[in-house]
Amino acid sequence: MTAFQYPNGKKRPITSSTGSLAPKKASISYGNRGMTLEEDLNKSNDYYLKNDIAIIHKKPTPVQIVHVEYPKRSAAVIKEAYFKLASTTDYNGIYKGRYIDFEAKETKNKTSFPLRNFHEHQIHHMDAVTAHGGLAFVILRFSTTDEHYLVDSQLVSTYWKDQENNRKSIPKNSIEKEGIRIKTGISPRIHYLQAVDALYFS
Amino acid sequence: MTAFQYPNGKKRPITSSTGSLAPKKASISYGNRGMTLEEDLNKSNDYYLKNDIAIIHKKPTPVQIVHVEYPKRSAAVIKEAYFKLASTTDYNGIYKGRYIDFEAKETKNKTSFPLRNFHEHQIHHMDAVTAHGGLAFVILRFSTTDEHYLVDSQLVSTYWKDQENNRKSIPKNSIEKEGIRIKTGISPRIHYLQAVDALYFS
Numbered sequence: 001m002t003a004f005q006y007p008n009g010k011k012r013p014i015t016s017s018t019g020s021l022a023p024k025k026a027s028i029s030y031g032n033r034g035m036t037l038e039e040d041l042n043k044s045n046d047y048y049l050k051n052d053i054a055i056i057h058k059k060p061t062p063v064q065i066v067h068v069e070y071p072k073r074s075a076a077v078i079k080e081a082y083f084k085l086a087s088t089t090d091y092n093g094i095y096k097g098r099y100i101d102f103e104a105k106e107t108k109n110k111t112s113f114p115l116r117n118f119h120e121h122q123i124h125h126m127d128a129v130t131a132h133g134g135l136a137f138v139i140l141r142f143s144t145t146d147e148h149y150l151v152d153s154q155l156v157s158t159y160w161k162d163q164e165n166n167r168k169s170i171p172k173n174s175i176e177k178e179g180i181r182i183k184t185g186i187s188p189r190i191h192y193l194q195a196v197d198a199l200y201f202s
Numbered sequence: 203m204t205a206f207q208y209p210n211g212k213k214r215p216i217t218s219s220t221g222s223l224a225p226k227k228a229s230i231s232y233g234n235r236g237m238t239l240e241e242d243l244n245k246s247n248d249y250y251l252k253n254d255i256a257i258i259h260k261k262p263t264p265v266q267i268v269h270v271e272y273p274k275r276s277a278a279v280i281k282e283a284y285f286k287l288a289s290t291t292d293y294n295g296i297y298k299g300r301y302i303d304f305e306a307k308e309t310k311n312k313t314s315f316p317l318r319n320f321h322e323h324q325i326h327h328m329d330a331v332t333a334h335g336g337l338a339f340v341i342l343r344f345s346t347t348d349e350h351y352l353v354d355s356q357l358v359s360t361y362w363k364d365q366e367n368n369r370k371s372i373p374k375n376s377i378e379k380e381g382i383r384i385k386t387g388i389s390p391r392i393h394y395l396q397a398v399d400a401l402y403f404s
């Protein structure tokens with residue numbers, strides 16, 4: 001949960017799911033009734049948990065706490081803290097007995113997914129998870145068309161390692177060819193475990 | 203990482219590993235050269251990661267952020283935030299292709315481990331992980347004698363469900379009988395994956 005309610009009722013996400021450290025203002029995805037990718041995935045994970053399908057959680061936003069006050073007869077208040085870069089991906093858990101690990105990102109681009117959405121350490125982490133027998137993937141939202149794809153982390157890793165010599169993004173036709181289009185709906189909003197089934201369990 | 207450096211050089215843990223929400227003052231475990239259980243486990247996990255043995259991380263401390271300021275030309279500052287109760291256990295990851303999930307707690311008691319160290323939702327979470335084929339366990343430190351045990355979560359769950367009628371703690375002889383004593387040393391400090399091997403892979 002990284003969204004909070006201001007007293008004036010406005011919602012504002014604390015971290016963007018594009019991986020940048022600095023919080024951004026809430027952007028409204030018109031294709032998706034104003035829900036951020038993170039909110040949609042949290043709802044989907046709640047659905048999977050309640051229906052005993054999988055146990056997958058978003059990790060809390062890492063925060064470096066510098067100063068805490070302890071008022072008498074009320075909760076401790078953090079008075080100074082900073083956003084930290086996460087050392088892993090945002091989501092992990094268990095599905096069908098397998099370790100699941102993924103990152104979710106979105107772009108307004110229409111024909112490719114920019115690699116700058118990822119961090120070096122996330123690529124390393126996903127490579128290591130794959131090597132240890134886990135399922136590591138990314139969920140990519142093309143927000144302009146409201147399309148979602150699930151792609152194995154090795155595709156991202158391959159383009160990542162080649163970007164010095166080559167293009168700085170993954171072409172959409174490569175994502176369409178190697179990945180699985182994710183169905184979206186009401187509940188679960190983003191039914192990504194169907195895509196996991198298609199990619200890894202079929 | 204929930205410990206931070208005050209300007210005066212004193213270290214203070216932000217959350218206790220005893221599961222309470224309110225931060226406590228740093229307690230020095232004389233049996234263990236002043237390292238908290240969490241610090242020891244983080245070091246052990248670093249060792250496992252660097253040696254490509256397992257990928258296990260502590261989840262960041264969950265924080266409810268209420269107010270953030272965005273000064274020009276410097277990092278966003280969280281000016282008001284509160285500690286939240288975690289919805290899962292503190293640690294998870296992958297080892298030998300299996301999903302690993304655990305909670306670490308310590309007590310000064312000598313003959314039993316008080317169940318008040320756990321929360322209802324943690325017991326449910328570990329039960330669910332077990333049902334989905336993951337390895338869910340707890341690491342218990344008896345700080346007075348500096349002994350560490352790894353115990354399957356089902357032992358905790360069994361005592362938890364019985365506590366209305368019965369005792370409010372797990373007797374140490376039950377932990378010794380059902381669990382595995384963890385060897386401690388320099389690197390890794392708490393070699394709990396040896397105990398995982400003995401309990402689940404032998």
